[in-house]
Amino acid sequence: MQRREFHKLLALGAAAGLPLPSLLHAQSASSDLYHVPRVGNVHLMHLTDVHAQLLPIHYREPSVNIGVHDAWNRPPHLVGEALVQQFELAPGSRSAHALTHLDYIAAAEQFGRVGGFAHIATLVKRLRADRPGALLLDGGDLWQGSATALWTEGQDMVEASKLLGVDVMTGHWEFTLGAERVNEILQNDLDGHIDFVAHNVKDMDFGDPVFASHTLREINGVPAAIIGQAFPYTPIANPAHFTAGWTFGIQERELQEKVDEVRAAGAQVVVLLSHNGADTDIKLASRVTGIDAILGGHTHDAIPRALEIKNAGGMTLVTNAGSNGKFLGVLDFDIRDGRIRDWSYRLLPIFAELLPPDPAMSDLIAGIRAPFAERLAEPLAMTDDLLYRRGNFNGSVDQLICEALMDELNAPIALSPGFRWGTTLLPGNVITMEDLMAQVAITYPAVTLTEMTGAFLKRVLEDVADNLFHPDPYYQQGGDMVRVGGLQYSIAPLAQAGSRIDQLTLDGKPVDANKTYKVAGWASVQQAEGEPIWSVVARWLRSQGSVRGVQPNQPEVRGLQNNQGIV
Amino acid sequence: MTTMKAKPISRRRWLQWTLVLGAAAALPGRVWATLVRPDAAFGATALDQALAALGDAPSAHEGIEFVTPDIAENGAVVPIRVAVDSAALPNVTKVSILVEMNPNPLAASFNIPLGTEVYIETRVKVAQTCTLYAVVEADGQLFMQSRETKVTLGGCGG
Numbered sequence: 001m002q003r004r005e006f007h008k009l010l011a012l013g014a015a016a017g018l019p020l021p022s023l024l025h026a027q028s029a030s031s032d033l034y035h036v037p038r039v040g041n042v043h044l045m046h047l048t049d050v051h052a053q054l055l056p057i058h059y060r061e062p063s064v065n066i067g068v069h070d071a072w073n074r075p076p077h078l079v080g081e082a083l084v085q086q087f088e089l090a091p092g093s094r095s096a097h098a099l100t101h102l103d104y105i106a107a108a109e110q111f112g113r114v115g116g117f118a119h120i121a122t123l124v125k126r127l128r129a130d131r132p133g134a135l136l137l138d139g140g141d142l143w144q145g146s147a148t149a150l151w152t153e154g155q156d157m158v159e160a161s162k163l164l165g166v167d168v169m170t171g172h173w174e175f176t177l178g179a180e181r182v183n184e185i186l187q188n189d190l191d192g193h194i195d196f197v198a199h200n201v202k203d204m205d206f207g208d209p210v211f212a213s214h215t216l217r218e219i220n221g222v223p224a225a226i227i228g229q230a231f232p233y234t235p236i237a238n239p240a241h242f243t244a245g246w247t248f249g250i251q252e253r254e255l256q257e258k259v260d261e262v263r264a265a266g267a268q269v270v271v272l273l274s275h276n277g278a279d280t281d282i283k284l285a286s287r288v289t290g291i292d293a294i295l296g297g298h299t300h301d302a303i304p305r306a307l308e309i310k311n312a313g314g315m316t317l318v319t320n321a322g323s324n325g326k327f328l329g330v331l332d333f334d335i336r337d338g339r340i341r342d343w344s345y346r347l348l349p350i351f352a353e354l355l356p357p358d359p360a361m362s363d364l365i366a367g368i369r370a371p372f373a374e375r376l377a378e379p380l381a382m383t384d385d386l387l388y389r390r391g392n393f394n395g396s397v398d399q400l401i402c403e404a405l406m407d408e409l410n411a412p413i414a415l416s417p418g419f420r421w422g423t424t425l426l427p428g429n430v431i432t433m434e435d436l437m438a439q440v441a442i443t444y445p446a447v448t449l450t451e452m453t454g455a456f457l458k459r460v461l462e463d464v465a466d467n468l469f470h471p472d473p474y475y476q477q478g479g480d481m482v483r484v485g486g487l488q489y490s491i492a493p494l495a496q497a498g499s500r501i502d503q504l505t506l507d508g509k510p511v512d513a514n515k516t517y518k519v520a521g522w523a524s525v526q527q528a529e530g531e532p533i534w535s536v537v538a539r540w541l542r543s544q545g546s547v548r549g550v551q552p553n554q555p556e557v558r559g560l561q562n563n564q565g566i567v
Numbered sequence: 568m569t570t571m572k573a574k575p576i577s578r579r580r581w582l583q584w585t586l587v588l589g590a591a592a593a594l595p596g597r598v599w600a601t602l603v604r605p606d607a608a609f610g611a612t613a614l615d616q617a618l619a620a621l622g623d624a625p626s627a628h629e630g631i632e633f634v635t636p637d638i639a640e641n642g643a644v645v646p647i648r649v650a651v652d653s654a655a656l657p658n659v660t661k662v663s664i665l666v667e668m669n670p671n672p673l674a675a676s677f678n679i680p681l682g683t684e685v686y687i688e689t690r691v692k693v694a695q696t697c698t699l700y701a702v703v704e705a706d707g708q709l710f711m712q713s714r715e716t717k718v719t720l721g722g723c724g725g
Binding site: 237248250253459460464467470472 | 636640641696721
């Protein structure tokens with residue numbers, strides 16, 4: 001801090017009646033956290049899985065994020081104390097709070113909200129001032145996840161990301177706006193501003209590329225290729241009709257060809273902007289050669305260091321930069337004579353109170369929200385509980401959604417998808433319509449009431465469990481376990497596919513394979529008619545008035561002794 | 568495409584077959600199809616029966632590139648690709664595709680004229696998560712590559 005700034009602070013502090021130490025503390029925390037010495041000449045900033053959170057939010061990192069087989073106790077599959085130890089974080093520090101669920105409520109109250117585009121904009125501007133030529137990359141899941149994004153069909157996020165200065169992006173939930181809308185945005189808004197890249201989206205009939213595979217940019221005289229990898233399982237994890245005629249997949253071989261092609265075209269730095277999920281990124285990095293870094297997202301893992309993954313051609317860095325605008329990754333390369341001499345990676349948590357809002361971005365966000373202000377602010381109920389979603393098996397928000405579904409649809413069982421987006425609400429707050437929409441704002445929101453046999457119910461749980469715990473990450477889809485209301489079960493993540501789920505009971509009685517049960521649900525990947533989930537849950541919340549004592553229904557987990565991904 | 572009996576074929580047998588084929592070529596298509604279709608292999612309801620009907624147990628061969636999706640986008644139309652490196656595995660005469668858990672595992676069988684560079688792309692049905700096999704006959708011996716393709720109910724991603 002300079003002397004002049006110090007005096008300014010003193011004056012401000014006196015005016016605000018604040019005690020001096022707290023001001024100093026805030027200032028030093030900010031300068032330490034965001035002091036990122038520049039390395040080299042190629043600079044990349046990385047945002048991912050923002051899920052349309054324009055304003056600062058809370059987001060509780062998981063206390064259950066299990067890694068199996070090769071991923072056992074390997075980042076990102078460390079939670080709580082194990083994560084703090086692995087990355088040598090100071091217990092109780094801002095960084096420890098940003099990366100773990102530890103003492104969550106108290107720490108969230110102490111350190112305040114995270115993310116927010118006006119605060120990210122300030123940091124991006126600061127970093128750009130010191131890093132001319134830096135590119136800002138967005139890994140996708142940018143245009144979905146909030147009320148305003150749904151109601152404007154992603155337009156709010158398109159405008160905000162253009163103002164933020166995103167240079168290159170790829171996609172996943174973007175596609176749930178439908179192919180037509182995605183193309184409209186590409187033509188009307190992104191053209192000339194943001195390169196939308198995805199080498200692994202092809203026309204189903206002839207294999208023609210749907211999007212540009214990559215962009216080749218010169219950064220301070222160094223040619224750098226950014227190849228896009230959209231979420232490989234979009235038409236499986238989300239309704240396929242949104243992307244009719246397009247085929248996805250990991251496309252490892254095609255990626256290798258693309259890397260070789262851009263190298264031959266002179267790229268001295270090759271980066272994969274990926275929406276694979278962390279474990280798939282790590283496997284891919286071990287098999288494809290010639291990629292310098294995979295900047296990844298999808299599984300919402302915030303990994304504080306770059307992982308160095310060896311392969312036949314040398315080494316590839318893998319980073320994953322969290323979600324909800326809570327983090328910004330900064331990767332620097334020092335390239336001389338066409339070779340990497342040095343590199344540096346930092347994952348910066350965005351603490352709103354440490355980064356003053358950028359005025360232009362604040363104005364844009366205010367303008368976006370103004371027409372919807374009344375709808376967004378509608379109070380639905382009070383919560384005395386911490387409401388969060390993220391975790392392999394359940395979160396309190398999903399428990400609420402399941403209870404609302406069972407009550408409102410008069411069903412003994414509810415299933416709710418294992419999404420990883422959805423923000424966190426601290427106890428003692430009003431749940432507004434905006435808060436609810438942050439959990440359910442999707443383009444296929446219909447609730448459904450289905451009859452399922454006990455055998456089919458088990459098959460559903462087995463199927464999703466395999467998507468989470470398959471030994472090979474290429475066969476995983478990167479969502480969490482389907483949330484269940486009413487049912488109890490036990491799960492053995494290391495067991496064979498089809499035999500992980502056991503002890504399936506309803507009201508203490510074993511589920512009968514041949515009996516038919518009524519099951520309430522939402523977000524079906526089949527085309528379904530029904531009331532939107534938000535109106536069902538909103539009605540239920542209004543009738544409850546307040547929420548307290550929510551106990552997320554958790555399965556009994558078997559066979560994971562000493563696994564550091566579960567507390 | 569059509570296919571023939573799958574035993575090691577000597578030059579003499581090949582010539583005999585050529586004569587038979589020459590005669591068969593004069594027959595109308597429908598009759599032709601029933602003559603050369605390996606009904607036993609296509610009719611088999613278990614993988615080992617289907618493989619037995621094709622010939623001996625195949626051994627894995629790196630010269631075969633077999634591409635299937637890790638997770639099928641639609642189990643009813645699963646794109647697959649078989650390419651054989653002719654330097655590593657010459658004289659290919661037949662390529663068969665088997666889907667382990669289908670009611671009839673043999674999904675397709677291609678006769679390959681000698682001297683042809685083998686590159687096949689097609690679509691097969693995959694009833695449920697299982698292993699797919701590309702079985703290649705060359706110089707009368709069977710070789711293979713296999714891959715697991717998952718068929719999932721979908722949903723719940725990300």
